[in-house]
Amino acid sequence: MDEPLESVRAAAEARVAQALHRVAQLSQAAPTDGLSEGAALQAAYDALVGAHAAGVERFPHAASAVFMRLAAHDWLARMGDLGETERRLAEKGESVGVHMQTARLGPAAEDRIELLRQRRAWGRALEARTTPVVRAPRGGGGKRRIGFVTDELRQTNVGVFAWPLFEHRDRERFELFVYTRQDRPEDPIQALFRGWTDVWRCAPGATPQAMAELIAADGLDMLIELGAEFSWQVAAHRPAPIQASWLGYPTSVGLSAIDYFIADPHLAPEDPRMMLEQPLLAPHCWLAMTEAYFEAEPPLRAEIPEARNGVVTFGTMNGVFKMSAACLDLWAQVVAAEPGSRFLFVRPEAGAAIFRENVRRIFGARGVAPDRILFAPIRGRHLPYYDEIDVSLDTFPVTGGTTTCESLWMGVPVVSLVGAAPFERVSYSVLASAGLGHLAARTPQAFFEIATALARDRPGREAMRRDLRRHIRAHPIGRPEAFAKDFYDMLAKAIR
The missing domain is CATH 1.25.40 (Serine Threonine Protein Phosphatase 5, Tetratricopeptide repeat)
Structure with a gap:
């Protein structure tokens, strides 16, 4: 039966x-x-x-x-x-x-605006069932108190890019407070953060309201959430008089309780409809690459991959969830335009047969043979694979961020497509603040032209492989101490 x-x-x-x-x-x-x-x-x-x-x-x-x-x-x-x-x-x-x-x-711009409408609807629903906490009064004078709510001040992308603010903290004007539920064994980076912080409050298992009450009792001047759902739920309780979003979630959260979205002139959208909060602009860059971390990365080979392989290899280490169908198709057009060139995907998804099949079908539609598509099924420990890539192609509409920084540090140029919303402009922010804004395209056709021009410019890529680390250090993204000073100056103005 x-x-x-x-x-x-x-x-x-x-x-x-x-x-x-x-x-x-x-x-x-x-x-x-x-x-x-x-x-x-x-x-x-x-x-x-x-x-x-x-x-x-x-x-x-x-x-x-x-x-x-x-x-x-x-x-x-x-x-x-x-x-x-x-x-x-x-x-x-x-x-x-x-x-x-x-x-x-x-x-279409309307698609992005609809996303923000739904973010705002989600935010209103959350705030409707959330009770504001009572904040402790602050007396006049004294140092300003800045709080960060996050579980990510460890060996994570957020930890790497928050590093300069703590290592180069402004002791004269500010006290730093961290609020976390993180109770896993401490890694070396978390130990550094804890040592740099004036007050480190760890509350494993805390509810959003309990964490908000802990924050409110400290009488902060400003709270910065670093992009996670728990921190949004905490912020909805309004534990600080001024609240801002930075780093972990490059778009509007949707809460009226978050006053500012911290950005820079490149990340901030040109169309004000693309952001719900008030922009709070750092003058030069949204993040900086701290040398102590990036110096530890693998040394560069002197020769570019083309010198070993005889062909140009394009590639990506970005999350596949950032790859739209249009993105994969444009990459395929770039590879098809360069005879013999290859594309390398360094992602754990490469271990799935259906992913490989889907990618080969998309590239095949543009005339790229299956043997020109390479896969490395890796999560973490991926940086040595930049020695196999001549040109990194960025994802869209959601761009890279960490991967863009890593690629540049490993001597590999990145081509990116700039869009209207903040999540479409993170790589542009990185490239512009590294003095490489010319690698950020405004149209798919310009992306194609930049990528294929790089593929044909072997001397230029050899110079980048040799000079990019020095070039980064000479620009805002490679000056973490100056970035921290600018950031704290920005916070001081916002608090006034």
């Missing part, structure tokens, strides 16, 4: 839930060879496709992230358009994760 249809569907949904849970676990794991994560993504994809065949019509939201990471754009389209997805999440009170969804945006 055939198994009842409902039982088949229930079993299929259970397999999907188990597979998605495994993907989430491995995505948070320590650096790996990426094969296990790729296998888990493949298993999740197979479970989702199998569930659809069994009659499951609606997938959980986490499924869209799997399809996005596997470049399965046909399946992603079955989950509804982005606006519909975002509205559904906002109505349920779930955070609208821009990074896992925004690559689905079309080119």
